[in-house]
Ligand code: SF4
């Protein structure tokens with residue numbers, strides 16, 4: 023019964039996640055940017071923009087300029103999260119991919135870094151007056167959710183081990199539609215339950231910053247307005263209404 | 271005089287404690303029906319303003335990727351909270367960029383997102399009420415659209431874009447700002463922001479020509495509507511008579527004269543400024559921009575050059591080609607448009623200007639990067655040219671130059687406090703307070719390096735500084751035009767010494 027509920031929820035969450043995210047990304051991609059508004063100085067070539075985006079996405083360059091503490095906590099959390107996610111691939115692959123094995127030792131301890139980063143970020147929301155002012159209930163809940171996920175994961179890894187073999191069977195079963203029983207370990211169920219919540223809310227929450235960063239015109243536009251005329255389709259339509267619509 | 275206190279400038283770089291509601295009552299005069307209707311907006315607040323505002327927001331979300339992405343992406347990290355000069359100068363939490371955005375975002379969430387529709391309390395979504403509208407009117411007119419916050423945001427969220435959208439919505443429900451909308455009316459009717467008619471313009475320029483001849487003994491012309499000239503100069507109308515702007519105009523005229531090029535102003539397009547950007551109206555911005563194209567076509571020029579003006583240069587550099595292009599009827603050997611600083615720097619590099627630096631020895635200069643030039647445009651071929659070229663010009667004509675602190679110039683420059691359609695007397699308090707970070711940075715170089723003057727390349731910056739500097743203990747004429755420095759130093763062929 024429990025296994026079935028979780029299995030169904032995982033399928034549902036995945037569906038919501040994929041459909042929601044595809045819809046959002048599509049929306050961002052389809053919505054035109056009528057004007058050239060890169061925050062300058064900006065790269066003057068496409069390859070320059072790729073470099074700018076890379077620095078932004080991988081090193082959080084702008085955040086680094088803004089506030090070293092927020093940068094440190096935020097960056098540590100995100101990198102740790104990445105390592106932890108990569109590590110978790112071992113539960114979904116058989117045989118486990120070679121490089122996933124390599125990540126294991128790092129991923130194992132990254133959980134602590136993740137927890138530390140999250141706690142520090144949460145601390146800011148209480149201790150820094152300005153950040154406290156802008157924090158809403160959802161901002162606090164999001165951090166609690168992530169902290170809950172990290173903490174329950176660490177408990178299973180280092181204190182109350184769960185039946186990892188059955189868990190992996192369950193996970194693989196989900197992928198190959200060959201359903202297996204999920205171990206009824208309370209910590210595991212909490213961990214998985216919180217992860218489910220995270221997947222469900224992803225496309226309707228501020229987690230949309232993940233796709234959003236790639237679509238920010240302030241960062242992804244090439245600074246070449248004099249060289250290359252840029253016109254959005256709806257703005258082009260304005261042109262044809264005017265007598266002077268020549269040269270196009 | 272003023273019934274408010276400016277924050278003493280030596281405490282400024284301490285981030286102020288929050289002072290909620292401090293600037294709640296700072297809002298500009300509302301546009302009269304006449305000025306609203308002239309731009310095609312409803313004369314006064316319409317009865318069904320809520321529905322119409324939401325509808326307009328929906329429309330803008332579909333038209334602007336920036337707005338859509340910026341509404342969704344903020345994670346409330348707080349990186350931008352201490353970056354706005356209006357927050358630093360007032361302590362009002364709603365002047366923190368993210369909080370300013372949230373004034374619109376909470377409405378977006380309420381009416382356009384799943385979470386906001388079903389769990390409004392959780393995500394801070396709110397109904398659009400009269401109180402919200404009042405906050406919009408106050409705080410979206412306490413943003414000079416300077417983009418400083420966007421430099422620091424990990425997603426590049428640009429509060430300027432959000433302020434523009436909010437103002438566009440308010441215009442469409444009949445609550446526009448008097449200053450901007452009245453000025454746009456004048457541009458359409460008369461050709462410039464000041465409402466200076468052709469005849470008066472011609473007289474003013476003739477007077478200036480006389481002044482120059484008296485000073486130098488050289489007949490330097492400032493032509494208007496000269497058909498067949500090579501270059502059309504489009505400059506902010508403040509250059510025609512405001513101080514120190516006019517000294518900049520004299521500088522351009524001398525440079526053109528010395529370069530031996532044929533140039534002209536246009537009385538029809540006697541304004542570089544495009545206030546339509548401030549109110550976020552693409553349609554209005556296009557109409558204003560098309561005047562320049564029309565003037566260029568009618569006068570048969572080959573090049574367009576813009577005078578010293580910050581937001582005008584952003585619209586010119588970044589948007590003109592989009593709004594009024596393509597400019598394939600102009601000489602393709604030159605960028606369209608060009609900045610006067612690009613033109614002058616080019617001549618300096620070629621050694622075509624005879625500059626006597628000692629003529630500026632009575633001054634020690636610093637340079638204020640104007641926000642729209644710094645973060646919304648470029649000069650020259652490579653990124654950052656907008657910082658290097660004006661400084662190179664100043665150094666070519668002055669012996670004494672010192673930069674202000676690194677985190678107050680370049681891409682992180684502080685706004686003068688009067689940009690974005692705020693340069694009006696009814697906003698004097700926020701203008702004065704918003705200038706404080708710049709004033710602090712200036713004071714530091716005044717104290718440490720004996721700086722006497724600050725040069726700028728923006729009509730709004732110059733007017734704003736001339737007005738607010740006395741509140742901070744500086745002379746109003748300690749702000750100068752960059753081309754004023756050129757004008758001082760240049761020795762024209764045949765000039766009497
Ligand atoms: S654009 Fe400038 S004025 Fe507006 S919120 Fe950002 S920093 Fe403040």
Ligand code: SF4
Nearest residue numbers: 344345347348350423
């Ligand atoms: S820096 Fe950007 S993401 Fe962070 S609070 Fe400000 S607007 Fe939001």
